[in-house]
Amino acid sequence: MTPTILVSIWVPRLLRGLLLVVLLAFLLSPESFESLLKPLVQPNAPAIYNQGSLLTITLLHLRTVFLATVAATVIAVLLAILVTRPFGAEFLPLSRSLVNIGQTFPPVAVLALSVPAVGFGEKPTLIALFLYGLLPIFENTLTALTNLPRPVMEAAKGSGMTSIQRLLKVELPLSLPVIVGGIRLSVVIGLATATIGSTVAAKTLGEVIIAGLQSNNLAFVLQGGLIVGALAVLIYDALGAVEAMLARRAGLA
Template identity: 50%
Template sequence: MRRIDPLIPAAIALVALVLGMPALKPLFAWMFPDQARPLYEQDSFLSLTLDHLSLVGISSAVSVVVGVAVAIFVTRPSGRAFRPLAETLTAAGQTFPPIAVLAIAVPLLGFGPLPALIALALYGLLPVTEATVAGIEQVPAGVREAARGIGMSPTGILARVELPLAAPVIVAGIRTSVIINIGTAAIASTVGVKTLGLPIIVGLSGFNTAYVLQGALVVGLLAAVVDLAFDRLGGFLGRWNRDRVAKTA
């Protein structure tokens, strides 16, 4: 018997929970009998999920584009001098708690989604840059030299050798970045951004554990589904690379 990939039931559960939360109202009413409003109904979970995903999606897209570009720059001969600085920044930057970045960005840039987006994009940049540098660095020197030897241009080596071979490591960095951003986006509800963190924050300040549970379930499941999806993507890229290496060997 083949084992079912846990990604599939998790994704189905996520969709069912996001769309069918109102149907669970009797269940929450039973679980929390003291609660007059056992279901978070100020916003639909679908709209919260979409808001959450667009905040994470846009900020991560910016992180990936800028992060990969920075990493490519500091691994080229012209940018080598900046590599220690980039490494210091990514290492030191990641000791900054995400909540601190959010807390600084919002008062400086004002409340609302834009400061949160900038904070998320900036913070998400660090793992992407770090992983891309590491991924490009681990390309064997012999492979790079062989590519030069057969007459590939520097751009050709980057696009056809370095980036494809670094892809699994880069994807791992993007995965870390996206997962952190999903969590930070949830906290962004404390500064007035509408995300899946909102039911949790509202529930916590109003002593409504039912709201907290509903928000936590959806955002936790969302993170797990995204993580599993990245895991499959990473595994696929790894196999793809290995197959190609095996074929050339």
């Protein structure tokens, strides 16, 4: 490899590694960064969020996003499989309408409608993130399943595979890289959107940002925003690496 190619490969990796180290250091020992944040706050105001553990809040934020993404993945993939089968093709318009609900309704509106039904806390946030995350996973899965290599599918049919065997052994493995691409988009959307869950008493990084806005503490706002941003970059890149690895294994890259 030429030096230019090596630099283009390793510099981003080093930067991501550095970002991960800094993020972990801040979450494990935020007091170490107090001197950097002190100029952003008024005299005698705390520079580090002091109404809870940043590490605990971050883990709860990630848990909420994870649960919503898993649920969205299961439903979106099953819907895409259904509408790509001969017996389910007529449900494609209905399925598209369903998965578009999350994109047409603002998350705040979903929270407002969910609270009377399920109460305050994590549940309404999960509903909002679930609805918001359906579309990219569904569309990617649909695209992958409807654009499989015809020679491969004909070979699978010719070998005597049943439709279930073709789905499990050929279609889904070949579609997996594109599906992961949809999950990657859904996770990033969820990481940012989950912050509004704190408006209905969910434990997310949004409470750090809201506390900063209420007390005019720019350091709090910056902490919540930067943690969410760092998580989005790291998880997006990690899932991108998984997507590339699956594509290589499937012979698509």
